[in-house]
Amino acid sequence: MTDTRIRTNADEERSERTEETADERQRCPECGGPLVTDEERGERVCDDCGLVVEEGAMDRGPEWRAFDATEREQKSRVGAPTTTMMHDKGLSTNIDWRDKDAYGNSLGSRQREKMQRLRKWNERFRTRDSKERNLKQALGEIDRMASALGLPENVRETASVIYRRALDEDLLPGRSIEGVATSSLYAAARQSGNPRSLDEVAGVSRVEKEEIARTYRYVVRELGLEIEPADPKSYVPRFVSELDLSEETERRARSLLETATEKGIHSGKSPVGLAAAAVYAAALLTNEKVTQSEVSDVASISEVTIRNRYHELLEAEDGTVAP
DNA sequence: ATGGTTTTTACTGCGTC
DNA sequence: GACGCGGTAAAAACCAT
Numbered sequence: 001m002t003d004t005r006i007r008t009n010a011d012e013e014r015s016e017r018t019e020e021t022a023d024e025r026q027r028c029p030e031c032g033g034p035l036v037t038d039e040e041r042g043e044r045v046c047d048d049c050g051l052v053v054e055e056g057a058m059d060r061g062p063e064w065r066a067f068d069a070t071e072r073e074q075k076s077r078v079g080a081p082t083t084t085m086m087h088d089k090g091l092s093t094n095i096d097w098r099d100k101d102a103y104g105n106s107l108g109s110r111q112r113e114k115m116q117r118l119r120k121w122n123e124r125f126r127t128r129d130s131k132e133r134n135l136k137q138a139l140g141e142i143d144r145m146a147s148a149l150g151l152p153e154n155v156r157e158t159a160s161v162i163y164r165r166a167l168d169e170d171l172l173p174g175r176s177i178e179g180v181a182t183s184s185l186y187a188a189a190r191q192s193g194n195p196r197s198l199d200e201v202a203g204v205s206r207v208e209k210e211e212i213a214r215t216y217r218y219v220v221r222e223l224g225l226e227i228e229p230a231d232p233k234s235y236v237p238r239f240v241s242e243l244d245l246s247e248e249t250e251r252r253a254r255s256l257l258e259t260a261t262e263k264g265i266h267s268g269k270s271p272v273g274l275a276a277a278a279v280y281a282a283a284l285l286t287n288e289k290v291t292q293s294e295v296s297d298v299a300s301i302s303e304v305t306i307r308n309r310y311h312e313l314l315e316a317e318d319g320t321v322a323p
Numbered sequence: 324a325t326g327g328t329t330t331t332t333a334c335t336g337c338g339t340c
Numbered sequence: 341g342a343c344g345c346g347g348t349a350a351a352a353a354c355c356a357t
Contacts, residue, residue, distance in 0.1 A: 268328070268329070301330085304332085304347090305329085326356095327356095328354080330352080336345105336347090340343085
C-alpha cells in the first residue's frame with residue numbers, strides 16, 4: 001500500500017519536472033516571452049522583458065583540438081580556475097586552520113607547532129609587499145560594495161581588473177585606495193551594461209561623491225577606458241521593481257525611451273533622469289499610481305527634472321503615433 | 324577660466340481628498 | 341490643511357573648449 005503511494009508520487013514528480021524544464025527552455029517564467037541565448041555573456045535572456053533566466057553559462061569544453069601529446073599537454077586545462085577577485089588570483093597556498101591531517105585525524109603536539117609556524121610564514125609571504133596588501137583591501141571593498149549594489153560576479157571581476165591596471169600604472173599615489181576601488185567598480189558597472197548612478201555608488205562607498213567622480217575621470221583617462229554614456233533603459237527594470245510596478249509599465253517605459261532615442265531627444269540629458277521620467281510616464285499610461293516624489297526618491301533625481309523629461313517623452317511618443 | 328547647457332533648489336498657485 | 345502636480349526664476353553643477 002505504501003509502495004504504490006510512493007511510486008505514484010515519484011512518477012508525478014518526475015513527469016512534472018521534465019515538463020517544466022522542457023517548457024523553461026524557450027519560455028520566460030515572468031512574461032512567457034521567447035528566450036534568446038546571448039553567447040557572448042553566457043546568458044539566456046527573455047526577448048520581451050529582458051529577464052535574465054540563466055547566467056554564468058560557460059564553455060567547459062577542451063581547447064579546439066590537439067594533434068599530438070605535446071599539444072594535448074599544452075591545451076588541457078588543469079587546476080583550479082583563476083579569479084581576479086582574490087589578490088593573488090587564488091593561486092597561492094592556503095593552509096587550513098584546523099589541526100587535522102588529510103584524513104581528518106587530529107595532529108600531535110609536535111605537528112601542531114610545526115603547522116603554526118608554517119601558517120605564520122605562509123601568511124607573511126602571501127601578503128608580502130604593500131601592493132599585495134593594498135590589493136587585498138581594495139578587492140574586499142569592491143566585493144562589499146558590489147554586493148550592496150546587487151551587481152553580478154562578472155562586474156566584480158571587471159572592477160578587479162581595472163583596479164589592478166590602475167595599480168600597475170602607478171595611479172594610486174595621491175589617491176585613496178577606496179576612491180580608486182569605488183571608481184573601478186563604477187566604471188565596471190557602466191561598462192558591463194549594469195550601470196549604477198554616481199549617487200548609488202557613493203551611497204555604499206566610504207568616499208565622497210566628488211572624490212569618486214574625480215578619481216573616476218582620472219582613471220578612465222589614464223587607462224584609456226572606453227565607456228559609453230549609460231543607456232537609460234538599463235535603469236528601468238530596477239526602478240520598476242523598486243516601485244512595485246507592472247511589467248506592462250516597464251515595457252512602456254522602454255518603448256518610450258526607444259522612440260525618444262530615435263528622435264534624438266536624449267542627447268546631453270542625464271540617462272538616469274530620462275529613465276526615471278520614462279517610468280513615471282509609463283505608470284501614468286497604465287493607470288498605476290506612483291507619485292513624482294516616489295520616483296525621484298528611488299532614482300535620486302529631482303521632481304522638476306522628471307516633469308520636464310516626461311513631457312518631452314510623451315510629446316515624442318505622440319509625434320510618432322500621429323503625424 | 325569661460326560660456327552654454329542641464330539639473331537643482333525654492334517658491335507659488337491650483338485642484339482634490 | 342495636506343498632498344500631488346505644474347510652472348518659473350535663480351543658483352548650482354556639469355561639460356567642452
